[in-house]
Amino acid sequence: MLNVSLPPHIASRYRLKQLNIRRLAALAPLVFSALYLFGTGFLYSLLAGLAGSVILPLIVKKWRRNFLDLAEAVFTASVIALLMPAGVYWYYPLLAGVVISGARALLSEKDRLAPLNFMALTFALFVLATPEGLAPVYHWSTNSGGWAKGNFYFMTGWLPLALSLVLLLLLTGRLYKVRILVFSLLTAGIVLWLTGQMAGHPVTSVFSYAGLQALLFLSGILAIDNHYTPLTGWGQTLYGLLTGTVFALFAMKGLLYQGLVFSALTASLFTPFLDCLFTGGYRRSKT
Amino acid sequence: MIKSIKGGKAWPHQNFIFDQPIEALTAPKSLAITLWHGGRAIVAKGDQLKANAQVGFDNTGLPVFTGLAGRVTGVADFPDLVARPRNFDFPRTTVFIETEPEQPAREPVFEPCPRFWKLSKTELADRVFKAGVADLRNDELEKLLIFDGLDLEPPLSTNVRLLKERPEQLIEGMRIVMQIHGSTRARLVLSSRMKALNADLKSLLASAVNISIEKVEPKYPQQNGKLIRQTVYGSQSAAIYGMEALLNVRQAVVLGQPLATKFCTLCDDTKGQKRLAEVYIGASAAETLNLRPQDYSSLKLISGGLLSGTCHYSIQLPVDRKTAGLMFYRNQAPRENHPCINCGQCLSICPAGLAPARIFPLVRDGQNQELARQKPENCLECGLCTFICPSGLLLSHQIKVGKMILEGKL
Numbered sequence: 001m002l003n004v005s006l007p008p009h010i011a012s013r014y015r016l017k018q019l020n021i022r023r024l025a026a027l028a029p030l031v032f033s034a035l036y037l038f039g040t041g042f043l044y045s046l047l048a049g050l051a052g053s054v055i056l057p058l059i060v061k062k063w064r065r066n067f068l069d070l071a072e073a074v075f076t077a078s079v080i081a082l083l084m085p086a087g088v089y090w091y092y093p094l095l096a097g098v099v100i101s102g103a104r105a106l107l108s109e110k111d112r113l114a115p116l117n118f119m120a121l122t123f124a125l126f127v128l129a130t131p132e133g134l135a136p137v138y139h140w141s142t143n144s145g146g147w148a149k150g151n152f153y154f155m156t157g158w159l160p161l162a163l164s165l166v167l168l169l170l171l172t173g174r175l176y177k178v179r180i181l182v183f184s185l186l187t188a189g190i191v192l193w194l195t196g197q198m199a200g201h202p203v204t205s206v207f208s209y210a211g212l213q214a215l216l217f218l219s220g221i222l223a224i225d226n227h228y229t230p231l232t233g234w235g236q237t238l239y240g241l242l243t244g245t246v247f248a249l250f251a252m253k254g255l256l257y258q259g260l261v262f263s264a265l266t267a268s269l270f271t272p273f274l275d276c277l278f279t280g281g282y283r284r285s286k287t
Numbered sequence: 288m289i290k291s292i293k294g295g296k297a298w299p300h301q302n303f304i305f306d307q308p309i310e311a312l313t314a315p316k317s318l319a320i321t322l323w324h325g326g327r328a329i330v331a332k333g334d335q336l337k338a339n340a341q342v343g344f345d346n347t348g349l350p351v352f353t354g355l356a357g358r359v360t361g362v363a364d365f366p367d368l369v370a371r372p373r374n375f376d377f378p379r380t381t382v383f384i385e386t387e388p389e390q391p392a393r394e395p396v397f398e399p400c401p402r403f404w405k406l407s408k409t410e411l412a413d414r415v416f417k418a419g420v421a422d423l424r425n426d427e428l429e430k431l432l433i434f435d436g437l438d439l440e441p442p443l444s445t446n447v448r449l450l451k452e453r454p455e456q457l458i459e460g461m462r463i464v465m466q467i468h469g470s471t472r473a474r475l476v477l478s479s480r481m482k483a484l485n486a487d488l489k490s491l492l493a494s495a496v497n498i499s500i501e502k503v504e505p506k507y508p509q510q511n512g513k514l515i516r517q518t519v520y521g522s523q524s525a526a527i528y529g530m531e532a533l534l535n536v537r538q539a540v541v542l543g544q545p546l547a548t549k550f551c552t553l554c555d556d557t558k559g560q561k562r563l564a565e566v567y568i569g570a571s572a573a574e575t576l577n578l579r580p581q582d583y584s585s586l587k588l589i590s591g592g593l594l595s596g597t598c599h600y601s602i603q604l605p606v607d608r609k610t611a612g613l614m615f616y617r618n619q620a621p622r623e624n625h626p627c628i629n630c631g632q633c634l635s636i637c638p639a640g641l642a643p644a645r646i647f648p649l650v651r652d653g654q655n656q657e658l659a660r661q662k663p664e665n666c667l668e669c670g671l672c673t674f675i676c677p678s679g680l681l682l683s684h685q686i687k688v689g690k691m692i693l694e695g696k697l
Contacts, residue, residue, distance in 0.1 A: 002583045004598040006684050008670035014677045016625050175630050231631035279642035
C-alpha cells in the first residue's frame, strides 16, 4: 500500500516555521545593538517582556511544545522591549507582554486577529496612561547616524536598524509586505514636505534622524506583521498611506512616539475594511 | 509580443526533462486496458487478440484497442485507484490481457493514407473516430484552433520534446485537424523561453500561412483551457489540441494506426531517474517504472504532474489515455496546518483572481451566501494556492468543496 495525499505534491519553500526563525534572525542586529548600547536596562526589559509573553500562553494553551508559539513569543518580546523608553521600569514590558500575548493566545483559534493590533493598542494605552513619563520623548536627541543612543531602546542608530530591515526583506522574501514600508515612508515624507512648503519654513526639521528611525522601525516591522495588515497589494498600499499620514500628523506636533503607536493602531482598524474592499472583487477574473 | 497571465508561476528549466529523448516502446507482460465507468467490452476471457485489435468501447463510445497481441485473461471491474477525500471508488470496466513474449509488428487497421488532403472532412473525422482518438464527427466544430506546445507543470515535458523530435509529423497533424475543423486560422502556442525551438518551428511553418506562432510567458497554469483561449483569442471560443493528440490524429489518418500508446513523463525519486517514454496503454505503473512488490508505505505514486496529479494506492495502476506522467515520489513531511497568517500570497498567485484565504473560512463555517459572492466556481483547480501557503492550508481542496456546496452536491 502506498501513501496517498491530496494535490499539490510539492510546497513552496516559505513555511511558517522558517518564517518565524527568519524574523527572529532579522531582528537580531537591532536587539544586539540595543544590548550593546543600553546594557542591563534593555536586558531586563527584554527578559521581562519575554516572561510576560510566555506566561499567559503557557496557562491558556498549555503550550504543547509548540515551536511556533515560542518563536512568536520571542519576536513579540523583542519588539515590546525595543519599543519601550530607555530606563523603563521592568514591570511595564512584563505587563505589555502578558496583555499582547494573552490576547493573541485567546484569539489564536480564530483565523485572523485583525482588526485590533494588540501591540499598538497596549502601547497606546501606555502612552495615554503615562503622559509625564514620556515627556522627554518630545525632545528626541537627533542622532548623527551609524551607532547612536536615543530615548528608546530601538534608537540604536541607522546601522543596526537598516541591517535588520535589509535582513527582513532578504530572509522573508515575498512574505514581506514591502508596499507598506515604501508607501508609509513616501507619504510621511510628502506630507511633511508639503506642510513645510505651505508654512514657509521646513517642518521636516522635526522629522529628523530620530523621526525617520521611528518611522522605519514602525513600517519595517509592520510589513512583516501579517496578522494586522491587509491581504491585497492595493490594501497594503492604502494601509501604508494611512500609516504614513497619521505618523506625519503626529510628527508635525513633535509627537513621534505617539505617531508611531497610533498610526499602527489606526491603520490596523481599517484592515478588515481594506480586505473586504479588495477581496470581494479583488481582481476582476478573466475566466 | 509575449503574452502572459496574471498570477501563476513559472518554474525553472531544470524542473523539466526537455533535453532527454523519448525512449522507445517496450512490451510489458500484461495489459489492463480500461474502458472507464460505463464502457463496454467486445472481447471475453480466453480470446486471442492480435496487436491493434479492438477490445471494446469506452464510456464516450470511442473504440479502444490493444497495442500488443495476447490472450484475454479477464474482463472485470477494476477499482478507480484514485485517492479520494471520501474514499469512494468508481469501478472501471477493464480488459486484462496477458501479452505474448514475441510480438509481431503492429499492422495498420485502416489503409494508410499519406495524401490526406484528398480525403473529405467527413472521411478524416471518421478515421480519427475509428482509431479511438477523438470524436470529431460534428458539423459545428470551432473554426479557431490552438495547438498547445507548452509544458508548464513540472516535470511533464512531452509536448516540448515531441516538438523537438517530430515537428514535421506534428505539422501534418495540424493540417489534418484544420481540415477536419474547416479552419483557416490556427495558433501554435510556445514558451517564450524556448528561443531555439521557436526559430526552428518558425522556419518549418514558413509555408503554412494560416498557422502562426504565439509566444507566451511560461507560467503555470497558462495551459488551462480557459486561460489559453483568453490569451490567444480573447473571448472567442477555440478548440485546443496538445501535441500528442496531433500525433495520434496523424497516425490514425496517415499510417492507419489506432490509439494504443501514450507518451509519459516517468520519474522515480527512489532511483533518481527522470525520463520520457512511449508506453503501451494498459501497462501497469509497476512494469513501467520497474517497481517490485514491497512495502511502499512511505512513498507516493502520482499520476499526472506534481501540482494537479492524483495519488494512487496501488502500483498496479494502469496507464490510460489520460496519463500524462507517472511519478514515484518519496513522501514529504506531513503538511503543517496552522491558522492563516494573512500573508496574501494565495491572492497574488491565483490566476483566476480569487481570494483563497477568504474562501477557506467561509467554506469551513458554512457561510454560503458570502461564499457565492467570492465566486469559487471560477477556480481552475491548479493547486498554486496550496503550493504557496506558508501555513500549509489545503486551500485548493477547500475551494473544490465550496464549489460542490454551491452546486448542491454536498
